[in-house]
Amino acid sequence: MDDQVLQPGDRDYVGALASGLDVLLAFDAEHPRMTLSEVAAKAEMDRAKARRFLLTLHALGFVKRAGRYFELTPKVLQLGYAYQASNQYRPMIQQYLDEITATLGESTSLTVLDGDSAVLVLRATPPQRLMAIQLSVGTRLPAAYSSMGRVQLAQMDDETLDAWLQRQTLQAHTAYSVTHVKALRERILEARQQGYCIVDQELELGLLSVAVPVFAANGELLGAINISTNAVRVDMNTLVSRYLPALQEAAAQIHTYAR
Amino acid sequence: MDDQVLQPGDRDYVGALASGLDVLLAFDAEHPRMTLSEVAAKAEMDRAKARRFLLTLHALGFVKRAGRYFELTPKVLQLGYAYQASNQYRPMIQQYLDEITATLGESTSLTVLDGDSAVLVLRATPPQRLMAIQLSVGTRLPAAYSSMGRVQLAQMDDETLDAWLQRQTLQAHTAYSVTHVKALRERILEARQQGYCIVDQELELGLLSVAVPVFAANGELLGAINISTNAVRVDMNTLVSRYLPALQEAAAQIHTYAR
DNA sequence: TTCGCTGCGTTCGCAAGGCGAACGAGGCCG
DNA sequence: CGGCCTCGTTCGCCTTGCGAACGCAGCGAA
Numbered sequence: 407m408d409d410q411v412l413q414p415g416d417r418d419y420v421g422a423l424a425s426g427l428d429v430l431l432a433f434d435a436e437h438p439r440m441t442l443s444e445v446a447a448k449a450e451m452d453r454a455k456a457r458r459f460l461l462t463l464h465a466l467g468f469v470k471r472a473g474r475y476f477e478l479t480p481k482v483l484q485l486g487y488a489y490q491a492s493n494q495y496r497p498m499i500q501q502y503l504d505e506i507t508a509t510l511g512e513s514t515s516l517t518v519l520d521g522d523s524a525v526l527v528l529r530a531t532p533p534q535r536l537m538a539i540q541l542s543v544g545t546r547l548p549a550a551y552s553s554m555g556r557v558q559l560a561q562m563d564d565e566t567l568d569a570w571l572q573r574q575t576l577q578a579h580t581a582y583s584v585t586h587v588k589a590l591r592e593r594i595l596e597a598r599q600q601g602y603c604i605v606d607q608e609l610e611l612g613l614l615s616v617a618v619p620v621f622a623a624n625g626e627l628l629g630a631i632n633i634s635t636n637a638v639r640v641d642m643n644t645l646v647s648r649y650l651p652a653l654q655e656a657a658a659q660i661h662t663y664a665r
Numbered sequence: 666m667d668d669q670v671l672q673p674g675d676r677d678y679v680g681a682l683a684s685g686l687d688v689l690l691a692f693d694a695e696h697p698r699m700t701l702s703e704v705a706a707k708a709e710m711d712r713a714k715a716r717r718f719l720l721t722l723h724a725l726g727f728v729k730r731a732g733r734y735f736e737l738t739p740k741v742l743q744l745g746y747a748y749q750a751s752n753q754y755r756p757m758i759q760q761y762l763d764e765i766t767a768t769l770g771e772s773t774s775l776t777v778l779d780g781d782s783a784v785l786v787l788r789a790t791p792p793q794r795l796m797a798i799q800l801s802v803g804t805r806l807p808a809a810y811s812s813m814g815r816v817q818l819a820q821m822d823d824e825t826l827d828a829w830l831q832r833q834t835l836q837a838h839t840a841y842s843v844t845h846v847k848a849l850r851e852r853i854l855e856a857r858q859q860g861y862c863i864v865d866q867e868l869e870l871g872l873l874s875v876a877v878p879v880f881a882a883n884g885e886l887l888g889a890i891n892i893s894t895n896a897v898r899v900d901m902n903t904l905v906s907r908y909l910p911a912l913q914e915a916a917a918q919i920h921t922y923a924r
Numbered sequence: 925t926t927c928g929c930t931g932c933g934t935t936c937g938c939a940a941g942g943c944g945a946a947c948g949a950g951g952c953c954g
Numbered sequence: 955c956g957g958c959c960t961c962g963t964t965c966g967c968c969t970t971g972c973g974a975a976c977g978c979a980g981c982g983a984a
Contacts, residue, residue: 420718434747478751482745484803490742491694520738525743531763
């Protein structure tokens with residue numbers, strides 16, 4: 407077995423599986439219920455194809471039909487469950503996130519890097535704050551514009567990082583967004599040197615976020631933990647003098663006890 | 666389009682998709698990393714077949730290979746994400762769960778019924794309590810032996826309920842477990858009449874749980890919310906006089922505002 | 925009322941592509 | 955060193971997924 411990276415349209419590539427997953431992924435927050443034709447359009451396949459996969463997913467219990475409409479069943483959560491359960495440090499890290507959230511009254515989360523995205527894996531939210539943007543587990547944030555993404559990119563070696571940067575075409579999200587790869591690279595190197603990363607409204611107006619990397623005792627990078635808050639409510643000084651140390655303390659604890 | 670329930674080995678049934686999902690589901694807490702042969706054994710297919718699906722999932726980014734071992738990537742979380750995002754009442758319900766957990770210091774959760782299981786959809790856990798059983802989103806609990814399951818079964822009409830009970834072969838989990846379908850039926854009818862359900866260590870020794878159903882303003886059953894605690898720490902009186910009212914209050918609020 | 929039209933879900937013959945028996949490469953033991 | 959596992963991989967056969975074509979409402983114009 408050679409460690410050959412991928413297979414695009416190879417002999418062993420099972421197209422039907424890819425298409426089926428595309429159908430599952432066609433459902434999102436804006437399209438929770440769709441007709442066969444809508445699914446076909448969203449997943450970019452003809453109706454006959456979409457129908458086969460919808461019927462199969464229906465038979466397997468992953469989608470249900472209400473008249474002409476199809477929607478997901480909670481069974482799809484099972485697909486992500488194995489991943490969550492496979493991280494042995496998950497409960498410990500959750501405890502630290504809960505503690506920070508309880509103390510500071512701010513949202514915290516653990517994300518891991520997957521390609522160009524930082525994927526939200528764990529989170530803790532304060533009881534109040536009804537207006538907070540509700541991100542759920544599985545949400546993908548652009549690595550380039552999130553503190554968790556940048557602080558994990560900072561852990562790559564120069565070669566890997568530069569290769570990654572090469573592939574990026576930066577898309578500004580707000581007026582604060584860094585737009586040149588060169589500037590982004592500087593921010594990442596800064597994060598590497600400092601050991602933490604702050605991103606100030608580059609992803610969304612008003613969103614201020616600080617992140618640090620977390621390591622297991624054996625040095626393995628487990629991901630990044632962060633605190634997200636509102637730029638109007640919290641100033642940069644509080645963020646650095648109060649919030650950052652809480653994150654660093656948690657990361658240190660995890661590093662010590664995650665073995 | 667007739668509302669025909671399922672398709673087992675039908676013309677339109679895409680076996681490849683089913684097999685691919687089986688491979689994904691082969692990974693669990695006890696088997697987070699597996700070789701090709703292990704996956705094949707776990708998913709009950711020959712090695713060649715398992716290999717095709719693993720390579721395809723690898724190409725799609727859902728699994729990664731570390732030498733001879735395969736493991737899931739965080740991308741699988743995306744599959745469950747759409748379901749989570751599709752529930753518009755999720756953030757509101759989460760708030761109420763967080764509140765109850767903050768007030769009582771106990772774990773709370775929202776589950777929905779899916780076949781024979783109550784699937785955990787949302788949860789809130791108190792910051793302390795390191796020993797608590799960590800259930801994660803997507804976990805499936807037997808509907809027959811969980812308070813959330815029973816209180817949702819109680820919402821079925823008699824005919825549907827009896828058909829459901831017919832299909833059950835009860836498997837006792839502890840010495841407290843109800844073992845006869847007839848007795849289970851009585852518990853469920855009791856839950857229907859009372860509007861809540863308490864299950865005392867029938868699923869796991871020491872696990873005491875109370876649940877109530879939650880409805881949207883239009884009367885639609887959204888699921889069940891529950892409080893799980895330890896039978897040693899909390900007595901039945903506290904459960905009924907303190908915990909239950911908190912759940913009922915939250916359910917009433919949700920019923921009023923979920924529109 | 926009838927007609928054509930549009931958008932829907934479903935059918936079915938063809939060939940693309942998944943199946944698994946058979947293979948060969950390593951590791952282990954006598 | 956040779957026999958014997960167990961593993962990952964190959965490749966010809968035939969299953970099985972593909973999509974053009976179909977039929978059926980619903981609707982507006984004639």
